[in-house]
Amino acid sequence: MHKLLATLLGATSLAASAGDITLYTRAHLGGPAITLHEAAPDLDLQGFNDKTSSVVVHKGTWEVCAEKHYKGKCMVLKEGEYGELKGFDDMISSVREVEAREPKKAK
Secondary structure, three states, rough: OHHHHHHHHHHHHHHOOOOOOEEEEEEEEEEEEEOOOOOEEOOOHHHOOOOEEEEEEEEEEEEEEEEHHEEEEEEEEEEEEEEOOOOOOOOOHHHHHHOOOOOOOOO
């Protein structure tokens, strides 16, 4: 019983910390948009494959990739607005939330 309760509480806290990302078809947050709350290994399913030109990461840290299933060229985006995606314009095919990593400290 205690294990089940702990598992349920852990799942609830994970869901509460889930991030959000909005993809836009035009630069500077313009055009049709889609907001995701979970990983999308194939943006074709949402009709958004190779259409993203700008992004807002509302919460969390997200990885965007040029190929389906998080393959090919990828970029990690932290919370913020990305009005232009230089080198990634109309290339994003998959997105997923990832753990934020602290930059390595110089010795």
